[in-house]
Amino acid sequence: MAWLVTGGAGYIGAHVVRAFQAEGIDVVVIDDLSSGHTGFVPDGVPFVQGSILDKDLLVRTFAEHPITGVVHVAGFKYAGVSVQRPLHTYEQNVTGMVLLLEAMQESGVENIVFSSSAAVYGTPDTDLVTEATPKNPQSPYGESKLIGEWLLRDQEVAAGLHHTSLRYFNVVGSGSRDLRDTSPHNLFPLVFDALIAGKTPRIYGDDYDTPDGTCVRDYIHVADLALSHVAAARRLEAGEPIEPVYNLGSGDGVSVRQIMDTVARVTGIDFDPEIAPRRPGDPARIVASGELAGRDLEWKMRHSLDDMVQSAWESRQAASA
Template sequence: MSWLVTGGAGYIGTHVVRALDAAGMQPVVLDDLSTGIESFVVGDTPFVRASVLDTAAVIAALIEHNVEGVIHCAGYKFAGESVKYPLHTYQQNVDGTRSLLEAMAVAGVRLLVFSSSAGVYGTPSSPVVTEQTPTEPESPYGESKLIGEWLIRDQVRATAGTDAALAATSLRYFNVVGSGFRDVWDASPHNLFPKVFAAIEAGNAPQINGTDYDTPDGTCVRDYVHVSDLAHSHVAAARMLAAGRGLAPVYNLGSGAGTSVREIVDAIVAVTGTSLVPIEAPRRPGDPARIVATGDLAADDLEWKNSHSVREMVESAWASHPHGS
């Protein structure tokens, strides 16, 4: 029996695939390479080049590789860009999830871990997010992830008590950084670390927006989690489902404390060795002082632990960053 990872040639998906392999859980990669990188798939891991939108191709992959469960990482993950391209976002994230669920039903695959997002919370009234925090997404990306959770919830309800009962859980998280491998990096042009690294290499100083917030050092505090820690809990969730253990419908994978923008920038300056002096700029409209997610429930059920320091997050990201590219 194997586990299919959709989007398994992407930054997060690759870490999940390698964590599955390390756990002896026989990963299979399905990715259309729209943002994934084929060289991230190493060894004898089976690779199916296909989109989750191609229901027939997903059915064939599930049957051919004797798949026991799916970790669904595929999707259009750019919140800011989703505002410009809402139809594309909904196609990839909503119809992609619907297509996957249909394929799983046809192939008789009954275990699913959904890589969701803390973007479903929008800008919460409380600075600390729990699983009970109301979901009020503010971008098509966040909305599409929430709809994906609803689709899964409804399929779980519809199949409950039958031989085809779906067991599933969704994992929500904020900013994923770092790398567990020198040959895997965050290739997104929209994510914080690659953007700052590229700016420094181009001779542009990193910028801090707002230094007068009600936080310990005056800068915004956000949740950053290391991608290896994230992958570990995805695999733990898969392992628990395979063992027949009942899991909560959703879990937050969060630090509970967060990291300030200044802490991140200071670590990047130290690790990269740049002589560029960070620029302090005014606040950006709409930036709350602090948003972090608790990880208590996931710590109890999914072996969740934010085990990397800020310095380790930056060092691992910088070590894997394709310098000069």
């Protein structure tokens, strides 16, 4: 039996694929390559190039492979851009989920692990986010992820779907030198690209109510994240009790200044970040508890901030070699 990884040629999806392989579990990848890379798919892994908006393709994929469950990573993931492209965001993330669930139901596939997002919380008024923290998404992206969770809940009632959703904040690092974050919007690629171009990275605001004045966020290593996707899939397949949602959080977080200092130390490129004005809506601190996922999904922070930066930098350098 195999698991289908949607978006399996992307940064997070490719790490999920490798984690399944390391556990001896067969995988199939579907990806439209809008942000993924064929080179991220390992040799020997069946690769279907196409969109989850193509329901006929999904049904054929289920018919042609012995798929027992889905890890749904595919989607439009840029919160800021989603404000300018709401219809595109909903089509990719909501319509895509509907078509995927329809294809699963028609094909008799009952297990799904959903790559959700901490964007469902918006800007919470608490120092430590738990699964019970009120949901208040503040972008079409966050709204689309919350709707995805609702669809899973409703399909459980209607058709007996077995599911869980994993919410997380900032995914960084690399589990392999040939896999890297190529997003034009994420902090690590932006900082590395600036340094390589001889430019100075920016910090947006250094007067927040935090220990060093810069925003504190959850940063988690992509390889740790991938392992919990496998643990969730195993739990679903075994019919073991599972929560509908889990936060994959660090419990303490790191500041943007700490990241900049670590990048300078790890890369050997000495720089003093430029301080720019605050960005509207940026909260001082957002950190999530991973206690529930630690109980059920083997979740823990196996990598330090140095590990995260070092692995990400090595994969960035390997891409330029």
